[in-house]
Amino acid sequence: MKPICKTENLRVESVTKLITPGELKKTLPLTEASKETVVRGREAVCAVLERRDPRLLVITGPCSIHDPAAALDYARRLKALSEEVKDRFLIVMRVYFEKPRTTIGWKGFINDPHLDDSCDMEYGLREARKLLLSITGLGLPVATEFLDPIIPQYTADLVSWAAIGARTIESQTHREMTSGLSMPVGLKNATNGSVQSAVDALLACRSPHSFLGIDQDGRSCIVKTRGNPDTHLVLRGGGGKTNYHADEVAEAAAKLRAAGLPEMIMVDCSHANCAKVAVRQAEVWKDLLEQRKKPDCPVMGAMLESFIEEGNQPIRAGLKYGLSITDPCIDWNMTEQLLRM
Numbered sequence: 001m002k003p004i005c006k007t008e009n010l011r012v013e014s015v016t017k018l019i020t021p022g023e024l025k026k027t028l029p030l031t032e033a034s035k036e037t038v039v040r041g042r043e044a045v046c047a048v049l050e051r052r053d054p055r056l057l058v059i060t061g062p063c064s065i066h067d068p069a070a071a072l073d074y075a076r077r078l079k080a081l082s083e084e085v086k087d088r089f090l091i092v093m094r095v096y097f098e099k100p101r102t103t104i105g106w107k108g109f110i111n112d113p114h115l116d117d118s119c120d121m122e123y124g125l126r127e128a129r130k131l132l133l134s135i136t137g138l139g140l141p142v143a144t145e146f147l148d149p150i151i152p153q154y155t156a157d158l159v160s161w162a163a164i165g166a167r168t169i170e171s172q173t174h175r176e177m178t179s180g181l182s183m184p185v186g187l188k189n190a191t192n193g194s195v196q197s198a199v200d201a202l203l204a205c206r207s208p209h210s211f212l213g214i215d216q217d218g219r220s221c222i223v224k225t226r227g228n229p230d231t232h233l234v235l236r237g238g239g240g241k242t243n244y245h246a247d248e249v250a251e252a253a254a255k256l257r258a259a260g261l262p263e264m265i266m267v268d269c270s271h272a273n274c275a276k277v278a279v280r281q282a283e284v285w286k287d288l289l290e291q292r293k294k295p296d297c298p299v300m301g302a303m304l305e306s307f308i309e310e311g312n313q314p315i316r317a318g319l320k321y322g323l324s325i326t327d328p329c330i331d332w333n334m335t336e337q338l339l340r341m
Contacts, residue, residue, distance in 0.1 A: 018218075019125070019126075020217050021217075024154055025157075025216070027126070031137060037137070037139050038141065038159070040141070041092060041142075042141075042160045042184065045090065045160060045230075046184060046230055049230060049232060049262070049264050053090065055087075055088060057300060057302075058092070058339070059093075059186075059266075059301065060078065060094055061094030061095060061305075061306060062306070062324055063324045063327040063328075063329055064327075065095055065109045066109055066115065067319070067321070068127055072135065074093075074308055074332070075138060078091060078093055078335075093140050094305070094306075095135060095142040097124070098146070100165050100168065106315060108147075109124055132158040146163075146174075146177065149173055150214060152177065153216065156182060159183055161184050161186070162185045163187075164178055164188065166189060169188060169190060170190065170197050175205050177211075179205050179206070179207060179208065179225040180209070180228070184231070187202055187232070188268065193243060194238070195243070202233065205231045206229055208226055209224075209225050232300070233252060234265075235252055235266070235273070236268035236271040237268075240272070244273045244284050244288065249291065256298075263298040265298045265300065266299070267284065267288055267302050269285050270305040278305065278312075279310070281305065282334065284302075304335065304338070306335040307322055307323065308323070309331050309332075310334070313325055
């Protein structure tokens with residue numbers, strides 16, 4: 001009689017136990033200073049979304065985090081600048097630890113913090129949480145993109161605004177996750193430029209859901225949510241086209257209105273809206289400021305990919321300090337110029 005063949009884990013090389021969310025939070029607990037920053041940041045973003053605050057919400061920071069020291073350097077600069085311009089802009093720092101890939105590539109700091117495919121995720125989670133505690137400890141609220149549905153259990157208590165990216169807005173898993181997130185969330189239009197996909201996602205995210213997840217002890221559980229009313233559209237262009245001009249913004253607002261959704265729109269100045277040419281973000285930014293002069297303008301926020309140095313670099317030995325290893329960014333000097341404009 002032939003032995004019965006194995007039917008599972010046929011292509012799994014290894015399984016490594018990971019620290020639980022609860023254990024990580026005991027090691028790196030939420031401080032009172034960080035808690036105050038997170039809560040005030042969320043309240044301020046909601047005030048902008050509800051038009052109780054006329055300021056422009058600005059999400060700015062590196063395309064992705066790869067060097068916590070450089071990110072904290074940027075955060076200190078941004079905190080000081082945010083105090084200067086707080087009468088006009090609500091500044092939230094972009095602190096992205098996860099990177100969705102169209103095919104393959106570096107998946108972000110949490111997945112591969114050493115940049116060598118060793119995928120030391122426990123180290124990545126620890127260092128990511130340390131950085132979030134440091135930045136919020138400065139009094140600067142942070143924004144991030146949630147990609148893996150388990151990651152929010154480790155870091156969401158430190159985040160004031162979150163994004164669901166263009167590659168995942170059609171995912172039921174990410175719509176369900178968003179319905180339970182505790183902070184405002186921006187949903188980007190699809191990579192092909194479809195705004196309707198994001199409108200459909202907004203309707204789903206605002207509804208209650210039940211789905212499989214994990215608790216703070218890492219156990220599988222059923223998660224029931226109430227729905228997230230603090231969600232909005234983010235226009236990032238796509239399919240070789242922009243969607244930040246006034247007529248394109250108006251068209252997106254009409255889709256929101258037809259779906260019975262608030263006409264609140266953030267524009268991503270990077271990605272397809274600048275054809276991934278970093279300095280062209282300035283053109284988008286200036287156009288948005290002109291649009292904002294009209295009292296009925298639906299644009300309530302903007303996103304900039306910005307770091308210390310302009311451009312980007314491949315992953316290799318001897319990385320240049322303050323330079324992105326993913327999408328190209330504008331440098332600190334241009335960031336200051338735009339925010340003081």
